[in-house]
Amino acid sequence: MKTRTQGILGVAAAQTLLGSIGLCVLESGADSVSAAFYRCAIGGLMLAFYCLWRRDLAGLLRLPARTLTYAVASGFLMIANWVLFFEGIHRTGIAVATILFHVQPFLSWFSEPWSSVSACTRPLSSGSPWHLRVLCSPRVSPAPT
Numbered sequence: 001m002k003t004r005t006q007g008i009l010g011v012a013a014a015q016t017l018l019g020s021i022g023l024c025v026l027e028s029g030a031d032s033v034s035a036a037f038y039r040c041a042i043g044g045l046m047l048a049f050y051c052l053w054r055r056d057l058a059g060l061l062r063l064p065a066r067t068l069t070y071a072v073a074s075g076f077l078m079i080a081n082w083v084l085f086f087e088g089i090h091r092t093g094i095a096v097a098t099i100l101f102h103v104q105p106f107l108s109w110f111s112e113p114w115s116s117v118s119a120c121t122r123p124l125s126s127g128s129p130w131h132l133r134v135l136c137s138p139r140v141s142p143a144p145t
Helices: 003-028 034-052 057-062 064-092 095-115 130-136
Strands: none
Touching: 003 034, 003 064, 003 095, 034 057, 064 095, 064 130
């Protein structure tokens, strides 16, 4: 199988699993914390088996302490993300929770210029995101095509 075909099939399978998890959680009647725990526990075990299969697991021990700390902290943030997502499913329904789950990163990205640590305080270059150049520049430039 070609690498590209394998990649396409892998992404399609991952998106199918991700897209069906809300229905599984809702139909199971599990609370948000339990659903997030089992999702992360099963995902962690599968990732560990995959790393063992590729002989990459020992590489974790060679990571610098700071990098390992960031990895563990991001793991806890991911757990919190799933707990909040599953709680959103219970409170608002699958459709609203899923839309907010996928749109929120874009809302954060677009609201960044108005945050307390705005990118507008830094010099803008041609490599800056187009929305920052538009919002922070004295003249308006069109979005890239």
